[in-house]
Amino acid sequence: xxxxxxxxxxxxxxxxxxxxxxxxxxxxxxxxxxxxxxxxxxxxxxxxxxxxxxxxxxxxxxxxxxxxxxxxxxxxxxxxxxxxxxxxxxxxxxxxxxxxxxxxxxxxxxxxxxxxxxxxxxxxxxxxxxxxxxxxxxxxxxxxxxxxxxxxxxxxxxxxxxxxxxxxxxxxxxxxxxxxxxxxxxxxxxxxxxxxxxxxxxxxxxxxxxxxxxxxxxxxxxxxxxxxxxxxxxxxxxxxxxxxxxxxxxxxxxxxxxxxxxxxxxxxxxxxxxxxxxxxxxxxxxxxxxxxxxxxxxxxxxxxxxxxxxxxxxxxxxxxxxxxxxxxxxxxxxx
Amino acid sequence: xxxxxxxxxxxxxxxxxxxxxxxxxxxxxxxxxxxxxxxxxxxxxxxxxxxxxxxxxxxxxxxxxxxxxxxxxxxxxxxxxxxxxxxxxxxxxxxxxxxxxxxxxxxxxxxxxxxxxxxxxxxxxxxxxxxxxxxxxxxxxxxxxxxxxxxxxxxxxxxxxxxxxxxxxxxxxxxxxxxxxxxxxxxxxxxxxxxxxxxxxxxxxxxxxxxxxxxxxxxxxxxxxxxxxxxxxxxxxxxxxxxxxxxxxxxxxxxxxxxxxxxxxxxxxxxxxxxxxxxxxxxxxxxxxxxxxxxxxxxxxxxxxxxxxxxxxxxxxxxxxxxxxxxxxxxxxxxxxxxxxxxxxxxxxxxxxxxxxxxxxxxxxxxxxxxxxxxxxxxxxxxxxxxxxxxxxxxxxxxxxxxxxxxxxxxxxxxxxxxxxxxxxxxxxxxxxxxxxxxxxxxxxxxxxxxxxxxxxxxxxxxxxxxxxxxxxxxxxxxxxxxxxxxxxxxxxxxxxxxxxxxxxxxxxxxxxxxxxxxxxxxxxxxxxxxxxxxxxxxxxxxxxxxxxxxxxxxxxxxxxxxxxxxxxxxxxxxxxxxxxxxxxxxxxxxxxxxxxxxxxxxxxxxxxxxxxxxxxxxxxxxxxxxxxx
Numbered sequence: 001x002x003x004x005x006x007x008x009x010x011x012x013x014x015x016x017x018x019x020x021x022x023x024x025x026x027x028x029x030x031x032x033x034x035x036x037x038x039x040x041x042x043x044x045x046x047x048x049x050x051x052x053x054x055x056x057x058x059x060x061x062x063x064x065x066x067x068x069x070x071x072x073x074x075x076x077x078x079x080x081x082x083x084x085x086x087x088x089x090x091x092x093x094x095x096x097x098x099x100x101x102x103x104x105x106x107x108x109x110x111x112x113x114x115x116x117x118x119x120x121x122x123x124x125x126x127x128x129x130x131x132x133x134x135x136x137x138x139x140x141x142x143x144x145x146x147x148x149x150x151x152x153x154x155x156x157x158x159x160x161x162x163x164x165x166x167x168x169x170x171x172x173x174x175x176x177x178x179x180x181x182x183x184x185x186x187x188x189x190x191x192x193x194x195x196x197x198x199x200x201x202x203x204x205x206x207x208x209x210x211x212x213x214x215x216x217x218x219x220x221x222x223x224x225x226x227x228x229x230x231x232x233x234x235x236x237x238x239x240x241x242x243x244x245x246x247x248x249x250x251x252x253x254x255x256x257x258x259x260x261x262x263x264x265x266x267x268x269x270x271x272x273x274x275x276x277x278x279x280x281x282x283x284x285x286x287x288x289x290x291x292x293x294x295x296x297x298x299x300x301x302x303x304x305x306x307x308x309x310x311x312x313x314x315x316x317x318x319x320x321x322x323x324x325x326x327x328x329x330x331x332x333x334x335x
Numbered sequence: 336x337x338x339x340x341x342x343x344x345x346x347x348x349x350x351x352x353x354x355x356x357x358x359x360x361x362x363x364x365x366x367x368x369x370x371x372x373x374x375x376x377x378x379x380x381x382x383x384x385x386x387x388x389x390x391x392x393x394x395x396x397x398x399x400x401x402x403x404x405x406x407x408x409x410x411x412x413x414x415x416x417x418x419x420x421x422x423x424x425x426x427x428x429x430x431x432x433x434x435x436x437x438x439x440x441x442x443x444x445x446x447x448x449x450x451x452x453x454x455x456x457x458x459x460x461x462x463x464x465x466x467x468x469x470x471x472x473x474x475x476x477x478x479x480x481x482x483x484x485x486x487x488x489x490x491x492x493x494x495x496x497x498x499x500x501x502x503x504x505x506x507x508x509x510x511x512x513x514x515x516x517x518x519x520x521x522x523x524x525x526x527x528x529x530x531x532x533x534x535x536x537x538x539x540x541x542x543x544x545x546x547x548x549x550x551x552x553x554x555x556x557x558x559x560x561x562x563x564x565x566x567x568x569x570x571x572x573x574x575x576x577x578x579x580x581x582x583x584x585x586x587x588x589x590x591x592x593x594x595x596x597x598x599x600x601x602x603x604x605x606x607x608x609x610x611x612x613x614x615x616x617x618x619x620x621x622x623x624x625x626x627x628x629x630x631x632x633x634x635x636x637x638x639x640x641x642x643x644x645x646x647x648x649x650x651x652x653x654x655x656x657x658x659x660x661x662x663x664x665x666x667x668x669x670x671x672x673x674x675x676x677x678x679x680x681x682x683x684x685x686x687x688x689x690x691x692x693x694x695x696x697x698x699x700x701x702x703x704x705x706x707x708x709x710x711x712x713x714x715x716x717x718x719x720x721x722x723x724x725x726x727x728x729x730x731x732x733x734x735x736x737x738x739x740x741x742x743x744x745x746x747x748x749x750x751x752x753x754x755x756x757x758x759x760x761x762x763x764x765x766x767x768x769x770x771x772x773x774x775x776x777x778x779x780x781x782x783x784x785x786x787x788x789x790x791x792x793x794x795x796x797x798x799x800x801x802x803x804x805x806x807x808x809x810x811x812x813x814x815x816x817x818x819x820x821x822x823x824x825x826x827x828x829x830x831x832x833x834x835x836x837x838x839x840x841x842x843x844x845x846x847x848x849x850x851x852x853x854x855x856x857x858x859x860x861x862x863x864x865x866x867x868x869x870x871x872x873x874x875x876x877x878x879x880x881x882x883x884x885x886x887x888x889x890x891x892x893x894x895x896x897x898x899x900x901x902x903x904x905x906x907x908x909x910x911x912x913x914x915x916x917x918x919x920x921x922x923x924x925x926x927x928x929x930x931x932x933x934x935x936x937x938x939x940x941x942x943x944x945x946x947x948x949x950x951x952x953x954x955x956x957x958x959x960x961x962x963x964x965x
Contacts, residue, residue: 004668011664015657022650041565053464055484058525061467065558074562077467210453262487262524333522 037293039073043101045292047285049131050088050108051207052079055261056234056281057106060131063285064104071293073101083207085109092116102126102292104285107134110177126295128313130284132178140295141313143287145279147178150321151185151230154256155193157275157323158186158228161254165196166227169219171205171212171236182232182258200226205236212236216243220253228254234276238263241272260324260332268329278332280319287317350678354671362663363656370652377648386608386621389634392567393623394606396575397632399563403468403555404535404628408510410462411537411551414474419455423476424539424548428452430480431487452482460484468559470532471523475500476549485523486554492520503536504547510537512628514579515557523554531557533585561586564632573619573636580629592618592635601631610638677705681712693720732894733920736913751780768809775805783833789921790950793860793867794826800835800858807843815847816855825860828867829947831921837910838871838928838940846875846938854937865946866926874937883932890915890928911940918944 047064049057061077068075078095080087088108093116095103103120107113107129117137120127126140133142158168170186173179183202190197200223205212212231216239220226231237237257241264244253257264257276267273291313294300300312324332348356414420422428428451455474463469463484471485479493494500497520499513513534536552564575564586576587582598584591593613600611606623621634677698684696695716698709754777761770782791782799797819804817839856847854857872878886886908889896893916897909911928918927922945932938 007664008661011657011660015654018653018657019650022646025646051464052467053460055460055524058463058470058485058523062525062527065556069558072565079464079467081464210450260524262485 037071039071039101039293039297041072041074043073043296044076044098045073045102045104045289046076046078046095046098046100047104047288048088048091048095049077049079049106050085051083052077052081056259059281060106060285063282063287064289065285066282067286067289067293071289073289073293075289076100080108083108085112089113089116092120096120096123096125099123100125101296102128102289104128104130104288104292105134105139106131107137108132108176110134110136113137126292128288128291128295130288131279131281132176134177140311141291141315141317143284143291143317143319144178145321146316146318147181148185149318150258150277150279151182151187151232152189153185153321153323154182154230154258154275154277155186155189158230158254158256159190159194159197161256161274162197162227164194167198167200167223167225168228168230169200169223169226170202170230170232171215171219171240172202172232173207174202174204179232182230186230205231205233205239207233207235209235209239209242211239213239213243216240217247220244220247226253228256228274230256232258234259234261234264237273237276238267241267245272265324265329265332268324268326271326275323275325278322278324280321283319287319349675351671351675354674355667358667358670359663362667363660366656366659366663370656374649374652378645381645381648389573389621390606390608390623393575393621393632393634396563396567396577397623397625397630400560400577400630400632401625401627403559403563404510404512406466407469407535407553407555408537410466410472410553411510411535414459414462414472414551415537415539417455417458419451419458420474420482421539421548422451423455423474423480423482425541426476426478426480428455430476431456431482455482456484468556470525470527470554470556472554473521473552474549475552477547485525486521487524488520489522490520494520497521499534499536499552500550503538503550503552507538507545507547508540510535512579512630513552514583514585516554527554527556533557533560557586567634573634575632575634578631578633580624580631582631585630592616592637596620596633674705677701677709681705681709684712688716688719693723729894729920732916736916736920748780748784751777751784754780772806772809775802775809778802779806783836788950789832790829790947791832792826793821793828793830796830796832796835797821797826799833800839803836803839804856811843811847814853815843816853818855818857820857820859822860825862825867827948829950830867830869830944831917834914834918834942834944835869835871837914838942841908841911842871842873842875842938842940846873846877849876850874862946867944867946869942869944870939871942872937872939877934877936877938878930878932879934883930886911886930890930893919893927914942918942 045064045068047061049060051057057077057079064077065075078091080091085108089112092103092105092113096116096119103125105113105117105127107117110133113134114137117127117129117134117139121138127137128141128143129137129139130143131145133144135142162168168190170183172183187199187202190199201219203215203219205215212235215236216229219229220243229240231240234257237255238261240255240257244255247253255267255273257267257273258279259281260276260278264273264276268276295312302312346353419428423430430452459472459474459482462472471483473481473483473486475481475494477495479495481488481494488494499516499519502513503511513536516529516532516534519529519534532554533556534552534554536550538547538550540547560577564577565588567575574588574591576591576596577585578596579585580598582596582600584595587594593616596611596613600609600620601607601622601624602609605626606621608619608621610617610619612618617638619636619638621636622631624631680696687694693716695713696709698706698713700706754773758770758773758777761767761773779799779802782795782802801819804815808815808817835858839858842856847856854873854875857870859868859870859872861868861870889908889912893912897912897916915928926943926945929941929943930938931941
């Protein structure tokens with residue numbers, strides 16, 4: 001009887017060992033995939049911008065893609081080819097139809113995109129906004145430059161360059177939220193902080209080098225005492241710089257630009273442009289995807305706030321700016 | 336020989352183990368065999384299917400890569416068609432920048448509209464707008480001038496001297512996949528690392544002279560390649576990697592099993608499967624190469640690792656076999672003990688019986704052969720017990736009879752000696768008839784004693800009965816006539832002693848005494864059918880048929896009758912029963928006394944006994960009291 005019991009115990013324990021080994025090895029098999037915070041390759045996150053060919057987005061996209069690689073998910077980039085709210089709405093509609101895991105949007109227009117953003121949220125797709133906000137939508141978060149603050153910084157820099165005195169102009173893209181804010185920040189600061197300075201004109205550069213060049217030439221003619229121009233975007237700055245180069249050397253003009261494309265950096269290096277405001281573009285893309293990932297996997301917990309809204313994410317995230325001048329321009333060139 | 340030895344060994348085992356082994360053999364061996372067969376078959380089939388499936392997936396990845404590359408190729412054509420770009424390539428237009436020592440002669444074209452450059456850049460931007468997987472496009476002409484939206488040289492060294500430029504111009508007009516850039520004097524504003532991009536290039540030639548005018552280079556984000564490859568989940572814990580024609584990795588996942596696959600490992604052919612060892616690991620490779628890019632899409636798996644599905648099936652099979660083992664073991668234990676235990680019990684009961692303990696065993700009321708066997712055994716034991724008690728009774732009775740006859744011997748011995756003294760005294764005093772009678776009586780006792788022998792020659796028995804008759808004749812004078820018909824040749828035969836005297840006594844007291852006038856007793860011996868017949872016939876009173884019937888019944892069971900006679904009236908026909916009992920005990924049932932009588936005409940008593948030519952020294956009786964056939 002004892003012997004039989006022994007045989008039974010031996011048999012059962014052998015089987016138990018086998019089951020354990022099987023469980024262990026199947027766990028080990030699956031483990032290399034489930035290491036750390038990883039998503040599924042089938043999860044698709046879409047980044048949507050306007051003017052998708054713009055070099056400016058490439059850095060944002062890189063951040064978005066890097067986050068995608070870090071989390072093991074699929075990312076896609078879509079964008080309206082032109083500067084057209086209707087086209088972007090269509091692109092967002094198409095993205096919603098594909099039921100992605102999340103959408104990051106740079107809103108071309110704060111108002112016209114609200115219905116389509118809310119539609120995505122109604123469909124259960126998390127949405128965050130980056131670079132350009134649409135404040136009245138129900139999107140979870142906005143990641144981007146505090147544009148008003150960027151305008152303030154630009155004004156301070158301009159005052160420093162001009163010795164706190166003189167006439168300045170702004171070349172911007174009216175109607176676009178971020179550019180409006182930059183302009184506002186710049187204008188408010190000049191008015192409040194530097195009484196001996198004056199913003200003589202806010203002109204429309206259309207985000208185009210040619211048009212900006214023409215505008216700059218026109219303003220230089222109109223305001224002979226013009227000491228500086230703040231250009232709220234990079235493409236136009238190159239045009240302005242060209243205008244200054246082509247103009248007679250006796251008319252020095254301080255140019256403060258925005259963003260750091262090659263042309264701008266070159267012009268800083270050559271002294272044509274005095275300074276530019278560099279944005280944390282990579283961070284916008286990277287953290288947009290991180291936020292979307294956390295929303296999709298419900299890894300964030302809504303925190304109680306003073307108002308009754310419980311936001312699972314910080315509603316606004318400042319991705320930071322820095323001022324690029326001739327002294328530190330080399331750091332901004334790609335190595 | 337060997338199997339014989341083994342079977343012998345098996346035969347020497349206790350039945351319990353034999354049965355157990357047999358059951359286990361029939362339950363477990365087939366199930367293990369079935370398990371192995373299923374396992375082997377499933378593994379083979381699934382493996383083959385997975386291999387086919389994987390090959391298809393690898394093919395799909397390859398196709399996707401090819402189509403992407405073809406797209407890029409089309410793009411280079413489209414770019415080359417643009418007249419402004421052609422003009423730039425020919426060195427006739429404004430450009431973004433200039434590298435190298437060669438001083439451009441294009442200063443004469445200072446007046447050329449800046450718009451042309453702007454137009455080219457817008458045109459190029461169109462491509463990156465439509466294809467976000469493009470990291471950058473750069474156009475370089477023979478002078479080292481370049482145009483690009485995204486890329487610019489790191490240093491002032493001429494781009495024409497770059498390896499990629501040279502490589503593209505060697506394949507004049509042909510689309511070339513350059514692979515991942517290495518130490519390239521060109522960078523993008525977005526700071527893609529070398530490992531993040533794949534470059535393709537195509538040189539533009541002059542149709543008439545065939546001279547290379549410049550090169551269009553496009554950087555593709557590697558993630559486009561990796562996404563296609565990463566999307567593929569392979570059956571085993573494998574992955575897909577992409578290598579260029581030299582075996583350098585274009586894409587591989589985070590924790591690869593092998594860093595580099597030397598080209599020499601690949602057998603010739605566009606696709607195939609092979610095994611190789613890398614870093615001490617046995618690996619299985621499946622590959623398919625693209626004729627367009629020269630790249631190989633390779634699936635890498637750890638060899639000897641079963642597919643998850645197969646592992647699962649294996650798990651079920653092993654579990655099944657285990658269950659069968661467990662069940663088989665329990666069943667075999669149960670069956671073998673249920674068969675072997677009763678047999679073992681029977682064996683122990685038999686051993687007990689062998690030692691003389693005939694108690695019947697306890698058996699459950701099972702109705703199968705084993706139960707029947709047990710009950711038969713019990714019945715057998717009961718029968719043996721009965722027979723033994725019967726035998727014991729017989730032995731006791733025999734002993735009693737012998738004891739009695741021994742006791743009878745004492746009296747005659749004393750009497751014999753006394754009679755001898757009387758005989759001599761009578762002779763001395765001249766009383767002849769007394770002397771004669773006492774002499775006969777003395778002879779009678781002498782023969783009766785015969786030194787304690789049970790068997791005496793017929794001669795002595797005749798002498799004995801003669802002496803007896805002499806005494807009786809002296810008593811009855813003329814009323815008793817005797818006739819002895821004993822053939823001489825029979826006198827040597829041995830007979831059981833004192834068989835005639837009680838019969839003759841009976842004949843005198845019940846036959847002759849009861850008759851008027853003198854009677855005759857005739858004693859005769861004859862041999863017939865190898866049997867000795869002694870007849871004592873009288874012409875006395877005879878017996879009534881009831882009496883005869885009663886006597887026959889008493890003689891049928893002499894021992895029992897004697898017991899009742901002793902307890903009852905005592906002595907009536909005791910002598911005859913005694914003779915019958917002795918004859919039966921000595922020779923068996925077929926011998927003994929038979930009576931024949933008729934009322935008023937006399938009685939004839941026949942004693943039947945076997946023919947004995949010499950003294951039966953070794954006369955033995957078996958348990959049933961029957962004499963040996965000898």
